[in-house]
Amino acid sequence: MDWFTAPEYWLSRLVFQRGLAVVYLIAFLGAAVQFRALIGERGMLPVPAFLRRTPFRLAPSVFQFHYSDRFFAVVAWSGVGLSAALVAGVGGLVPLWAAMAMWTLLWAAYLSIVNVGQRWYGFGWESLLLEAGFLAIFLGNDRTAPPVLALWLARWLLFRVEFGAGLIKLRGDSCWRDLTCLYYHHETQPMPGPLSWLFHHLPRPLHRIEVAANHFAQLVVPFGLFAPQPVASVAAAIVVLTQLWLVLSGNFAWLNWVTILLALTVIDGSLAAKVLPLPEPPAQPEAPMWFAGMVIACTLLVVALSYWPVRNMLSSGQRMNMSFNAYHLVSTYGAFGSIGRTRAEVVFEGTDEAELTEHTVWREYEFKGKPGDPRRLPRQWAPYHLRLDWLLWFAAISPAYARPWLLPFIERLLRNDRATLRLLRHNPFGETPPKYVRARLYEYRFTTRRELLRDRVWWHRTLVSEYLPPLSAAKAKSES
Structure with a gap:
């Protein structure tokens, strides 16, 4: 043949x-x-x-x-x-x-x-x-x-x-x-x-x-x-x-x-x-x-x-990345039909203080792939896939996208869940979990060449709004 x-x-x-x-x-x-x-x-x-x-x-x-x-x-x-x-x-x-x-x-x-x-x-x-x-x-x-x-x-x-x-x-x-x-x-x-x-x-x-x-x-x-x-x-x-x-x-x-x-x-x-x-x-x-x-x-x-x-x-109503059968055979592909003009990032912070005041010190969780600390250069991870980091990009664009899993994520941070912390780059609380965790929405942009040379930062970020109010372990568990 x-x-x-x-x-x-x-x-x-x-x-x-x-x-x-x-x-x-x-x-x-x-x-x-x-x-x-x-x-x-x-x-x-x-x-x-x-x-x-x-x-x-x-x-x-x-x-x-x-x-x-x-x-x-x-x-x-x-x-x-x-x-x-x-x-x-x-x-x-x-x-x-x-x-x-x-x-x-x-x-x-x-x-x-x-x-x-x-x-x-x-x-x-x-x-x-x-x-x-x-x-x-x-x-x-x-x-x-x-x-x-x-x-x-x-x-x-x-x-x-x-x-x-x-x-x-x-x-x-x-x-x-x-x-x-x-x-x-x-x-x-x-x-x-x-x-x-x-x-x-x-x-x-x-x-x-x-x-x-x-x-x-x-x-x-x-x-x-x-x-x-x-x-x-x-x-x-x-x-x-x-x-x-x-x-x-x-x-x-x-x-x-x-x-x-x-x-x-x-x-x-x-x-x-x-x-x-x-x-x-x-x-x-x-x-x-x-x-x-x-x-x-x-x-x-x-x-x-x-x-x-x-x-x-x-079709004029073409859909991106859709599988037409449960076996993922002969699917349709495509990405980035829409491009964002600004970058939003959700930043998670915790505190070990029992009483929240305007002077409360909040410490930031760092993720492996998504932007966080403005001084940190993004890393090359592909072809490895950091699933939590990717979904947090969607969560910053649309809070509704994160609704099924966001509170369970917070609840796990509040009890220092070992499996969850392994997904992060840095846990600022060591062995003792925080008393409260909150999330804030920032706008990120790449620094200019002058800003990079002057300040040694890759990102400039500006606070936009509160994304999630401070939650205790009991409240996060009851709402998740």
Whole structure:
């Protein structure tokens, strides 16, 4: 079946699968480390309470059959171990069916976590990882050449990621159309990185060029992915370069990295070998009939499920990052249809004083990723995902978004909950919990070059209003 396989893409498949296994490893590691405070039995949004009101058909998950924090930890750490085995190349050493089983177990385990993760897992890159992970099952291993149909499905996913993001911008905020969105975005994005200050202070004409280049990369280049080689490889290379630009300018978990890995599946290894010192391709046996049948069935499934994403992209009411089925297959993607012009941050403070007066000393909690202390340069966290920090960005924009989990978070600060404090960078109260915790809303902006040199601060902040009045442990517990 020469028509069925494309041996020249063997290296592209290898890099994609090894890279995707790294992303899976990071995703499972983040779940293992963060889940107790977020969704554990005593978490802010406990899984058991969610499962009591949600049937299997709406949230298929192994946890529908049994949940305990210990079982969740077993699933998450097993995912870390299985991912590490695939990173090490075990998938290429075992029989084809065993490699497919390994990828299927990873996909099912992460699907189980996402489907009980509630708001903490409501991000487009969760669906992207699951959809890419599902395709990885059908790309095979060293026992067969990469199947052409699976490679085309990867291109179709990449097209939807890029073109969907381009459309949502073009239809959204007017600043995308007048090329001014990047006057603000590097400063107001959810979690700036260590270079975001520099990107923000680029000359404004360059910001306009950035936006125009983004439109080209997301609205024109994706069509080149379906063109003959070498045009498709050139289109993929442009996607890789634009995604690396985004990696340097901010923190978007593994969104950019999975997109880069998908783009690498488009690059023809025989063309790349002409300019790079690549190894000789290994012997790749003919695909067995049962494997060909499964790849064809997967292709037909994706074609059928593509109706809803296509309809969404063609709609004037296009929705961002939506999964049309509980298995997160063939979703629709897109982000930042609207850009904030100013940055709001919620700052949490506590005091160990029993009596509150105008002279009360309040001490500030520091988070790992989100802006806090104006003197602290933002760090690079991606592809690791700090879920609490990200949701606090939304909470600053809309308090209603944080209503289900904000008071439980405060209540846990007031009793020095160990799992919750592990999500923070700094707890100012040591072993003795505070008597009261409050939250205040600030407006943040990057300092100018002169302010940075003079004051040694990266941010300037101005108090806007009280976000949450001082709460004691008893009051927070009664209201949560």
